[in-house]
Amino acid sequence: MEIKNYDIAIIGGGAGGLAAAVCVSKKLNKNSKNYKIAVFEKELKCGRKLLATGNGKCNLTNENMSPDYYKESSREFIKPILSKYKTDKLMLFFSSLGMIFRKDGSGRVYPYSGMSADVLEMLLMNALLYGTDLICGTNIDKIEKQGTGFLLYGNKNTYYCKKLIIATGGKAQPNLGSRGASYSFAKMLGLDVTPIYPSLTPIPCSDKDLPQVKGVRVPCTVTLTADGKNIHTEKGELQLNENNVSGICVFQLSRYVGEFFTLGTVCGVKTEKIEITSDLMPEYSQNEIEKYLLSQRRKYSALKAEELFTGLLNRKLGLFLCRRADIDTNEYMYSLTDDDISRLAALVKSCTFTPSALPSFNSAQVTSGGIDLSQINSDMSCKKYKDLYIIGEALDVDGVCGGYNLHFAFVSGIIAGNACADKFKGERK
Ligand SMILES: Cc1cc2nc3c(=O)[nH]c(=O)nc-3n(C[C@H](O)[C@H](O)[C@H](O)COP(=O)(O)OP(=O)(O)OC[C@H]3O[C@@H](n4cnc5c(N)ncnc54)[C@H](O)[C@@H]3O)c2cc1C
Structure with a gap:
């Protein structure tokens, strides 16, 4: 079977994966579409969970942002990330795409339209604008390290990528897409996963x-x-x-x-x-x-x-x-x-x-536990594989209700997308 080649592959077209796609493609493909970048999404459409957030209104971040709103064991890891990407910086990212906001008086921030569909659409529009291939209906079920890159085995094809971002989420509400693939990938790559259990339920x-x-x-x-x-x-x-x-x-x-x-x-x-x-x-x-x-x-x-x-x-x-x-x-x-x-x-x-x-995971909004943070650098790259990044709910980070989980998914995606693009550019010089 023919293997399709990509410079950068992102597995998972959810909140984190799409934010990463926008950043990496904008940095690399702004002037010419030279880089081959793909998002692989197992569902027929990207962002099914994102659409369900905040009762369809998408509580995307919170004005009161601090590591204290996240699980205790993740606070040291998340501290430098939040100091770089607080609420204002995430809002700046979305406003650079053209979004304006509405705040509810208690700190919760929503898109002004009150529609999660708009947040999804804005991410998709920008990913496509900068030449990202959105490959939906493709379940990646195996990852293998191959030379300096990775082989991805999907239900339809096999792909090779030089750099990989894993954004396959946790296990909460599996009917919306994420069913724990992140933990299987971690096992295949020899990475540790902390015990997982449902939260916000x-x-x-x-x-x-x-x-x-x-x-x-x-x-x-x-x-x-x-x-x-x-x-x-x-x-x-x-x-x-x-x-x-x-x-x-x-x-x-x-x-x-x-x-x-x-x-x-x-x-x-x-x-x-x-x-x-x-x-x-x-x-x-x-x-x-x-x-x-x-x-x-x-x-x-x-x-x-x-x-x-x-x-x-x-x-x-x-x-x-x-x-x-x-x-x-x-x-x-x-x-x-x-x-x-x-x-x-x-x-x-x-x-x-x-x-x-x-x-039950079926009624949970997030997964507590996940890929062990001691294996991840602050630019979301993996210590064991320099060309692998892991973001969002796949990691052992979870926050309370109020926009904190999406904040981390988006911000970790932005950081990984930018870092991945910078590394690529540095290597090509
Ligand atoms: C009902 C509900 C409401 C919520 N409301 C809020 C809220 O208002 N504010 C907030 O901050 N948080 C909210 N959350 C939590 C938030 O949605 C998640 O924490 C966030 O979406 C995690 O982002 P992610 O990109 O890591 O994973 P996800 O958004 O889950 O995206 C992962 C994607 O990867 C895809 N995928 C999985 N496995 C594979 C595979 N093997 N191959 C290809 N693709 C794959 C999935 O289909 C999915 O599209 C809510 C959650 C739920 C369930």
Whole structure:
């Protein structure tokens, strides 16, 4: 079979791969289309996941940018990258392509049109403009080092490239394209991969009474505890479902749950038990809630206990708390003891749910874990192979919700694309 030759190949036409394609082709092919550059994408169209981001609006970065928004073990690696490519610099990249932005007041940045399709289109237009071949429907399933370059085995053809950028993402929502090929490639090339688990996802919970509050949404704070120790607290809307808890605040805790069920640790420390504790009225102290409930008991003593939380919390949630406190909601309020009221107030401040299983990759937004960062230079090149670059979610970098994952995918693509082009130019002189 004939082998097709490319100067630079990028495997993966997602956020990172397309940003890399724009940069490398613009640098090398701006004046003449001398360099053969290709993006290989297994899906029939590029950027299916990018289209799904931010509910179709693409939260592409965040004004509040710092390594602290990324997984602890990746912060040293990401520090120099973010100091070179903060929010403004990424926005400058997109505005050089012609994009303007809209900010949501909390730091999240979106394209002004509010359409992820526009972000994708802008990247595709520019990659094509500078002579990149977009080869869709081509699944690369094997990479082999060959001389100074790489052989890529696809479902249709075999390709040779002098320099290679791996941008095949993680394993989250595999229906959108990325199914873990990055980790197989790493294995073929003798590179280490850290344990992977789903992140930014609803958390399955085993509490038998959870179905009673199915459909309830409550603004609150949620805290993940490991063996009783507070690990991470988030504020936001908790969504209670039949078998899981959800909402962005829960997503932010899910990485620890993934780690616990995969490795038996939380933040690297061996852990026996994890819980999610919610404070359902964070603006009020337990004492204030207790006083309020006592006054309701006085005022409505002739009514049933089922009315105790009327005006305070969602009715389903109020009944749920009463049941958890062993209170018969058909009893009259006058029969509630002071101890009943204080148990209820304590429950409002600390209502727990127990994670029961590893969340699914099918519902996760990102993969935590990936190709080990100790093998990667700050220009995204691989220490073992000078002509190989690895970017985006394939690496062991993941951030919280808010534009941080796309920021890293784009920025690592830009850095790799530029570095790859500079190396090429340097070698040709
Ligand atoms: C529903 C959803 C919403 C999200 N919203 C946001 C958000 O608003 N903001 C944010 O910052 N992050 C968001 N994320 C996360 C973000 O989309 C990813 O972190 C980011 O897309 C990773 O970019 P990437 O280029 O590394 O990988 P991907 O975007 O996954 O791209 C990888 C590409 O490689 C292709 N590919 C895989 N294997 C092969 C192969 N063997 N051969 C050829 N091609 C291959 C895939 O089909 C895919 O197109 C969201 C994720 C999901 C699932």
